[in-house]
Amino acid sequence: MAMMTDTSPASVRGNHFLLHLIAALALLAIGGGYVLWEVFQFGKVQFNTTNAGIHWGLAIVTYDYFLLTSAGLAMVASLWHVFGLEEFRPVARRCLWLAMAGLIGGVAVLFLELGNPWIALWATPLNMQMASPLFWKVLLVGVYTILLAIVLFGMINKPDAGRNPLMMLVGLLALAITLVAGAVYGMMAMRPMWFGGEIPVVFLIESFMGALAFTVFFSHLKNGFSHGNMRPETRSLFEGTLARMFAISIALHFILHAGRAVTGLWSNAEGLQVWEYLVAQPMFHIALWGCVALPFVLMVLPATRSNGLMQVLASLLVMVGLLISRYEFIIGGQMVPLFKGTWAPDLLPYVPSTGEWALLVLAVGLANVVYAFAAWRLGAEDRG
Amino acid sequence: MDEINTNVSRRRFLQATGVTGAAATVALTIPGTNPERGSAEAQTRRQPNTVVSKNICHQCPARCGIDVYTTDGRVHAIHGNPDHPIANGKLCPKGPLGIYILYDPDRWRGPMRRTNPQKGRDVDPGFVPISWDEALDMVADRLRNLREAGESHRFAMLSGRGWGTTDIGMMGQFGALYGTPNGNIGHSSMCSDGSMKARFFTDGNDSYNAHDYRNCNYLLMFGCGFLEAFRPYNYNMQMWGYMRGKKSPKTRVTAVDVHMNTTLAASDRALLIKPGTDGALALAIAHVILTEGLWEKSFVGDFADRINRFVTGETVTEAATPGPMEDPETGEMVTPEVEGEGFVPRWTHGLVDWWNIELKDRTPEWAAGITDIPAETIRTVALEFGSTRPAMAIFERGAHAHTNGVFNAMAIHALNGLVGAVFARGGMMYQMGPSYGPLPANLADYRDDYAENGPWRQQPRIDMQGHPDGYLLARNMQQEVGPNSLRGEPYKLDTLLFYQNNSIWTAPNGQVWEEALREIFVIDTSPFPSEAGHFADLILPDHSYLERYQDCGPMPLEGFAHAHLRVPAIDPIHDTKYFGDVLIEIGKRMGGRMAEYFEALESSENVLRHMARGFEANPGDNGVDGWDAWVEKGIWYRKPYMWQLRDGTFYEWDGIDYARPMDAEEVKQRLLRTPSGKFEFRSGRLEEHAEWIAGATGRDPATVMFPIWEEPVHPGGGDLYLSTPKVALHAEGRGSNIPMVIAHLQPTVGGRGEAFVEIHPETAAARGIRDLDMVRITSDVGSIEARCRVFAGTRPDTIVLPMEYGHWASGRWSNAVPGGHSGDCTVNQSDRVTGQCMYYSTKVRVAKA
């Protein structure tokens, strides 16, 4: 069992990351290639959103999923950088690089989805529409991207880089992005399924939980899916605080998700009938029981909590479950047509198109390219 | 005529933009963020240089006057002509789409000749462009050869939406000079001849009615789609807004149909009737009106002793009318008062016989069993209709396109007789014609010997209209042209010209026409591709309606006379020619007297200029006194309607009021043009032909002259009635190829992107059909597919599929709409008496596709 050394030069960091990079590039080529071919051939008309009412489809789900994961990862990194929790020092660098990877993957999808993304770059900051949550989101994400890049730049191939005071800002921005992202939906009084002051909190908990899942997964990936490969302090973090924190965040997510579903099922208010539809779908139960309740059990029981493979399983389940529930949330909120269509108003149907699935593949591929390249060449996995 | 520029206040404009500028936010003034707003041009908006020309909408027969807006050579808007008594500045949903029709990318670019001798739905005609000279010569040569062979009768021209003198009028003239009985076979039997004939048999007018909705207090509507398809649709809706929104008292409306549509939904009462039984409902209403004593006595007459003896099941007698006798005191000849219990008719004929033979047992309870409408409802409707004046019963094809249609229609129109609605204020009347000037040449002077006495004289019309072996009393029998020619009875056609007509698709069971047209030289004159065009050997494309001069005679409105003119908005955008000029140019190439006549006509515009001279002596209310003014206004009209029935007396307009009483002979000549000069519940014209009708139909010659109940017969071999209504956006053949129509079609029968077949939930469930499933509709003559809309507003025994889509050669959009054409499984069956094509009599089977 070859121990990964703290200071291995780039050349000897191994085929491990190069293989990861190649695999990620392959994904990117498949997803991105298909998307770009479609966009050049047909335009963005291939994305399956329509004027009938589903305006934000899987692309926006993907974007928010990656963005919020990125923000969550920055928060996890802040536990050491800002709050000085030494326990989290072993994962802080990885989390920050993953945050950048997720951010790039998500924003790439957004740019491909938006009608005129380049206008957004100047028109948003110059027009100061402070009433719009999206204005703040764009602004915050912009500054976050720049500051995160600066922080990461300072770490490139500097395994001994210490806590960066800029991370106070990055963490704050990550927190704000999550809350504003929640507000984008939570403020929409005309969309009762989204509406509510708790949505930013829901997003906060989800992004933190998601970030922990990604931390778990990528830490295990780096260590060959074996706790035995971990350094002792890393191992104690994963078998101790992090696993417990993961369990608690899953529990909170379960409470909020199930709670909103129960409220939605009980209420007769127009717009909330979507919950009846959602709860009747197998996906809902796969997400709630298989991807939330099961990982919670795995992370609560002492026997499985500290088991590496169980942790990886739980993290994968949470990643998938989060994607499903984000999808159900964003699509579900739009399923009640607002003065569109005819006859007895049914819920609107929506099935992601091949192009939209390709966007997801593209995002996964691109994020992994960034991470794997950083790990291979920029010292993302060099012990700090 | 630059209407836009004249009224704009520039000052107001500058102010508005100036304030906008001052109030602009910081963000809006950042350089580069808003180049258009920041530019000097934006401060003083450029005014478009718009020309407005007059035209008449072409998308239904209503003749709405339209203002066509053209800017920089592009036609970009159509609005209702505000000075036009039909449009009144308004339009129906079809009107604005005319600008798309002009620029329809599927339009023919110029004359073309077929190169592929094979014909069929999936066969490429192989059209190649030719010059107009070649094309016209080809037709003239062909017709001349036919004439020289003594077979000129084998040339026929079929018209669809004809407009006036320079199109269908010219067809008739061409036929008369050329020598064919088939000069202009109209489509009226495939429209609503049953309605005209019912009026002809009862009040003597072979026409649709004009209506005085403005003063009507009760409308009883049978299968006429008043808010979807009834003409003039635009005007109807204007009247609807008035009757239902402004008028006091609000006009009450009961509507009868076989499915819930917007008309029924907007009415006070909606009755879903069993298809083909409208006559039974009308008879029961008549029964109640009589037994309750609600008939209009000043018009219908009354019992001599004024005691109502119309009692269910009991017969009545007509009073013996005593002859004039000498007054013993004065020695003058006088007509004594009728005494006793007999009925004394006034302006009606045959009520007593009708009651005794038919009506006395036609109770609401009887009708309930036939119509599916509860007896109590029928009684309520009858009491309302009978006790509200003025009231009108209006109807169209939904009621009479059935095997018993003539009787259904007569029974409904008889209600108008009973309540005295004909020629009354708030009732219905007939359309007066315009006073055109004479044509440049007199046709009779130019008929050569062949035209007068050629062998064609011995030949019947191809459709057997007017022939004892065919349809003796019908106006046209266009639906028979294809089948007759295919059978060779009475003969096979050689050459067939279509004008505004696509009966290969619109006729029921058009598959037969496809066979027939394979062996005929077909000329199509439509500006657009169509199924007829797909089978054509020669395409001579017309201008679109925004590119041509054309007269439009009146369609029934409020009775007063009107005459309309199309004025081109722009030069033709393709190498097309107005159909009237095509006929004139062919005529000029025919040689002999015929050519001389058409040389004398010169051109359709010249004909129109001559017609307009008639306005010089008789200027319109809008000052139109000749050609120039007609072009400027687009319409000549003169109000008022000349006659009115009031309290049992007919009056003629005397210049101030309806004040000059008319005698019985005048009424017979001008208004009630029946053999008796009365409104006939016992039809003299049907009685005259009772033996022929009995022979042709097997009916009882003793009762065929009355509005009677006859059980409808439903061919097709299925178990569900197939109803195929037209919808509001049905733009006469072109709606199906307009993407905006396909996107918008009213969803009670249509949908976004296609048309649905409506099926009742129980009917659907019994066949395992779910909402939005594709279903197969099958009859003995054919089978089509359509997407199902499960709809509780359709009768369980009926399916409803609009006649709109299912085209296969009418343009790229119509071809792409999913679903079949209702005509492909509609049986071609006609009323032997009226000639009406029975579009709604077929029964079909439905199964999941």
Place this chain on the structure above:
Amino acid sequence: MPNWGMVIDLETCTGCQACTTACAMENSRLPGENWQDVLFYSEGEYPNLNISWLPRPCMQCENPSCVSVCPTRATYVDEGTGVVLVDWNKCIGCKYCMVACPYGVRFYMDEAPVVEPDVREAFPARGRRTWNPPFRMPDEYEDPSKGIGIQPSGVVSKCTFCHHKISQAPEGVADLDEDNPETREYTPACVRVCAPKARFFGDLDNPESKVNELIAEKGGVRLREETGNKPKVYYLSGGGSPVVPGSRSRRG
């Protein structure tokens, strides 16, 4: 400044969709880009069956949620007319306004065409116009900064109350009535075409206007008052007063 508003009388509306087609042709809209739609509903079973319809233009709200969510201020309230417009030079196509509009009146056409084949292919794009039909409105009317004319790609479009017409109206008129020759040319296309005269257009700030009279006399109501968007389109349904009084005041 006039505060333009519309009144739609559901009692006389016949559901004919002339407003829809007149709007589409006046404003050069794509098939299915129904700035002015008519929505049809049906429920129940005959004889207790109800078909109803609702003409639905943009409500031109006083508190438009679409304006406050737009991250670039591409959507804004026009100062001169009170109409909500879209500046196509600034619209990024994020569709947040479509999500935030309680009335579903916004359109994004860079999607699969509602009707196949795509009419845009028959009239191919030229310059910034994503299609170029010859029957489009005069060039002089087009103003991308107000969302008038044929849109460039990737932007949201919406009803402008025929801004190119109403903005030229004579100063101080209370109503833009198609039956008045003085105001006919400035009347929105959907109002001008309406055969049963179920639509009225006028200045809500002018106490003399016909629209104010109708709202008062016939009890005009607005859709979805609970959102607080305060539409400037009022619906009449035949009664002398609304069946259910609005829970919010009309003004302010």
